Amino acid sequence: MVKTLSIARRELMGLFYSPIAYVVLVVYLLFVGVLFSLLVFAPGAVADPGPMFEWNHLALMFVVPFITMALFSEEYRSGRIETLRTSPVSDFSIVMGKFLGALTFYCVIIGSSLVYVLILSIFGRPDFLPVLTSYFGLVLMGMLMVSIGLFFSACTQHQVLAAISSCATLVTFGILLQAIGGLLGSVISQPPAWLNTAQRVMTYMSFEPQMQHFSMGLVDTSHVAYFLTGTFFFLMLTYLVLESRKWR
Amino acid sequence: MSSPDIVVDKLTKAYGKFLAVDQISFEVPRGSIVGFLGPNGAGKTTTIRMLTCFMPPTSGRASVGGYDVFSQSIAVRERIGYLPENAPTYTEMRVGEYLAYRGRLHGIARSELKPRVAAVAEKCWLGDRLRWPIGTLSKGYRQRLGIADALLNNPPVLILDEPTVGLDPTQIRETRKMLAELAGQHTVLLSTHILSEVELTCQRVIIIGRGKILAQGTPDELKQECARRGLPGSKLVVEVRGPGPQIRMALGAMPGVEHVEVLGDGPVCTLALSGKLDGALRELIASTVVGRGWALREMRTTGTSLEEFFVQITDPGVDAGRASVAA
Numbered sequence: 078m079v080k081t082l083s084i085a086r087r088e089l090m091g092l093f094y095s096p097i098a099y100v101v102l103v104v105y106l107l108f109v110g111v112l113f114s115l116l117v118f119a120p121g122a123v124a125d126p127g128p129m130f131e132w133n134h135l136a137l138m139f140v141v142p143f144i145t146m147a148l149f150s151e152e153y154r155s156g157r158i159e160t161l162r163t164s165p166v167s168d169f170s171i172v173m174g175k176f177l178g179a180l181t182f183y184c185v186i187i188g189s190s191l192v193y194v195l196i197l198s199i200f201g202r203p204d205f206l207p208v209l210t211s212y213f214g215l216v217l218m219g220m221l222m223v224s225i226g227l228f229f230s231a232c233t234q235h236q237v238l239a240a241i242s243s244c245a246t247l248v249t250f251g252i253l254l255q256a257i258g259g260l261l262g263s264v265i266s267q268p269p270a271w272l273n274t275a276q277r278v279m280t281y282m283s284f285e286p287q288m289q290h291f292s293m294g295l296v297d298t299s300h301v302a303y304f305l306t307g308t309f310f311f312l313m314l315t316y317l318v319l320e321s322r323k324w325r
Numbered sequence: 326m327s328s329p330d331i332v333v334d335k336l337t338k339a340y341g342k343f344l345a346v347d348q349i350s351f352e353v354p355r356g357s358i359v360g361f362l363g364p365n366g367a368g369k370t371t372t373i374r375m376l377t378c379f380m381p382p383t384s385g386r387a388s389v390g391g392y393d394v395f396s397q398s399i400a401v402r403e404r405i406g407y408l409p410e411n412a413p414t415y416t417e418m419r420v421g422e423y424l425a426y427r428g429r430l431h432g433i434a435r436s437e438l439k440p441r442v443a444a445v446a447e448k449c450w451l452g453d454r455l456r457w458p459i460g461t462l463s464k465g466y467r468q469r470l471g472i473a474d475a476l477l478n479n480p481p482v483l484i485l486d487e488p489t490v491g492l493d494p495t496q497i498r499e500t501r502k503m504l505a506e507l508a509g510q511h512t513v514l515l516s517t518h519i520l521s522e523v524e525l526t527c528q529r530v531i532i533i534g535r536g537k538i539l540a541q542g543t544p545d546e547l548k549q550e551c552a553r554r555g556l557p558g559s560k561l562v563v564e565v566r567g568p569g570p571q572i573r574m575a576l577g578a579m580p581g582v583e584h585v586e587v588l589g590d591g592p593v594c595t596l597a598l599s600g601k602l603d604g605a606l607r608e609l610i611a612s613t614v615v616g617r618g619w620a621l622r623e624m625r626t627t628g629t630s631l632e633e634f635f636v637q638i639t640d641p642g643v644d645a646g647r648a649s650v651a652a
Contacts, residue, residue: 083429094417156413160474163377163409164430165402173595323380 080166082172085181092144092182101140105186106149108136113193122303124201126194127292129209133187137215137222138247145226146240148175149319153234165215169318172312176227183219187212214291217304218284224245224311231318255283328414328483330355330512331376331641336385345371346411347536348385355481358508360523361586364531364639369516370410372533373486376514377407380592389482403432406480406511411486412471416460420470424477431478441477448503449473450496457531462528464491472500475508483507501526519633534639547634560627561598562588563610569594575613581606592621 087097092098109129152158159304197203229243230236258279259274280286286321287300331353338346346368353359363369374380376387378398384394414423417568424442433441446452449469454462459470468491475483488504489497504526507513517523523530524544533543540547565572569587572594577585583600607624614621 080430080432083426087418087426090415090422091415156409156411157415159374159379160407160413161430162572163379163402163405163407164427165399165432166430173416 079179081170081174083281084166084171086179087150088175088178089181090176091147095147097143098182099313101143101302102189104187104209105136105140106189106192107166109133109190109193111198117193117197118200124197124203126203127207127211128202128221129190129193130208130215130292131285131289133190133215134218134288137187137219138251138284139221140186141183141247142223142240142243143228144179144186145230145243146236147230148179148227149231150234150239154236156175161211168316170228172231172316172319176223176315178300179223180219182234184216184225187215187219204294207292208297211292212296213296214288214300215293217219217262217301218288220252221304221311222310224308224315225274226310228311228315250282251284253277257302258283327354328355329512331387331389333372333387334385336372336375336387337383338368338380339383339412344536346375346382349533349536351531351537351538353512355512356509357528358504358513358515358526359531360532361514361525361533362518362520362523362635364518366534367534367639368516368536369533370486371483373407373516374516375485378402383643388405398451400542403478404480405482405484406473408483408485408488410469411490412474412488414459414467414470414474416458416564418459419455420446420457420459421455421460423470424455427478429476433459433478437560441479445473445476448476450499459542465493465496468492469496472503481511483511483513484516487518488515489517489522490517497522501601532635538639539638540634541605545644550634558644560586560623561607561610562595562622562623562627563598563614563621564589565614565619565621566593567614571617572596572614574609575617579609579613597627619626 112129112132113126116132117126149158152161162168194203194208225246226239226243228248228282231237233239233303261268261276267270281303287303290297290300328636329352331351332348333351335348336346337344337348348370349368358601360367360508360623361372371380375382376389376394378394378401383393386395388394389401390404392404394401418426419533421442423440428438428441442455443452450473451466451469451473454466454595459467462470468488472485472488475485485504490502493499501522508528508557515523515527521629527544529541529543532547534538540550542550563576569590572588573585573596576582576598581601582598584598586597586599589595589597610624611621
């Protein structure tokens with residue numbers, strides 16, 4: 078555990094040393110600021126920050142790949158992977174350490190949006206329980222996003238390729254699945270049963286409906302299970318990719 | 326001879342159809358310092374990567390400290406200090422931070438970490454650079470950092486891949502001295518292609534080429550093997566001011582001199598002597614030259630026999646010349 082946390086701490090430190098991290102932090106704050114001023118902060122409106130959290134994933138699916146792209150790719154490129162993997166540390170600890178380091182940085186980024194909640198609480202009296210569940214949902218979604226980014230970073234030594242691949246996957250989960258599901262529903266007037274099922278699955282797997290529930294203050298175990306199993310799945314894949322590299 | 330710390334038995338690594346390492350076997354006795362010598366692309370790094378558990382062998386076995394590199398990988402990694410080629414590090418970290426991080430990965434207790442980092446930093450001449458960002462260090466300092474990292478957990482076995490690359494001559498000399506001090510407390514496998522380094526520091530030499538072990542033994546055993554094969558030995562070049570024919574005759578008649586080659590003639594006569602060139606011969610030459618009233622301008626040895634041996638057996642054109650000197 079000490080070794081895992083040491084790797085996590087080093088990754089976190091590495092991210093804070095990198096200028097890219099500060100750029101993504103600013104971009105994220107700008108995006109959430111726009112959501113806040115357009116959807117939440119209006120005269121006479123209800124003091125509900127929900128919409129701000131509901132659409133947060135639109136920024137995060139572009140932000141997270143920048144956090145995760147170098148985690149393994151840079152180790153491969155620089156040759157540091159040899160130093161790391163010849164240390165008495167298991168591959169599981171390496172994967173978990175890098176995951177926890179990136180997730181902590183992600184939490185710092187989403188935590189910065191608390192400034193908007195603070196502004197809202199100065200001018201109104203928002204309900205803080207949905208705010209709490211929203212952050213809980215954002216952390217769960219972040220776990221899945223970071224694990225996807227980590228997986229693609231473990232697949233290649235090219236950071237840009239890792240970033241593009243994870244971005245494409247996150248866009249699929251964030252926008253495409255829901256859009257395709259919606260399109261199928263509107264184009265076909267009397268869809269067959271299997272199409273209805275496919276549509277339901279695609280909507281279920283999208284980030285937006287999940288985050289909608291969290292932002293309303295609902296913690297549905299099926300949504301929690303979705304993010305946790307997805308995270309587990311991609312962390313396992315990352316571990317397998319790392320193991321398989323030994324044999325090449 | 327003490328029990329071996331590193332045992333390699335028919336170790337093979339294939340990349341597709343290409344055999345990078347082909348059934349090599351050797352042992353490194355506990356507390357000894359062994360040179361792993363070979364030209365670039367000979368299979369040195371691949372062998373080392375298998376010994377450090379970075380990659381599994383295709384076939385064969387290897388053990389470090391009695392632990393199998395494949396099935397007891399973590400136990401092996403706890404017992405080795407490894408300096409990879411080019412010593413890659415995190416350039417954004419400070420030297421002290423990096424060593425502390427590496428120490429934690431090696432499982433060094435929190436209370437011991439600070440004194441241990443200070444001790445290895447001092448040993449590797451990094452004591453005044455602990456707060457420096459690694460990115461600002463020169464190549465030599467980074468190499469020292471890599472050596473410090475390898476020594477951090479005080480491992481019984483040290484595997485060093487080209488440890489003197491990037492160091493200046495003074496540092497190279499100091500590193501050799503340090504390696505000599507490490508022998509006895511640690512078992513050292515030193516990979517290099519610098520022959521003089523091996524001759525000066527190693528008790529045993531393993532020469533690898535084209536994925537196979539071409540020769541192994543002590544430097545003296547390899548030199549004897551070289552003489553047995555009739556490879557050209559070293560020469561003693563003598564430069565004397567005086568009458569050329571008389572000088573040639575006097576030096577050619579000396580005990581141990583088998584052949585005299587004239588490199589330059591004139592007021593200053595330059596001769597290359599070959600044969601049994603020991604220290605007594607050099608003293609005899611000096612006293613004879615001075616005794617006859619000639620002026621001795623220079624006396625030096627060229628072309629060590631081990632170097633010739635290395636060049637001969639690692640030459641891709643020579644395949645029949647494999648030797649295995651008794652261990």
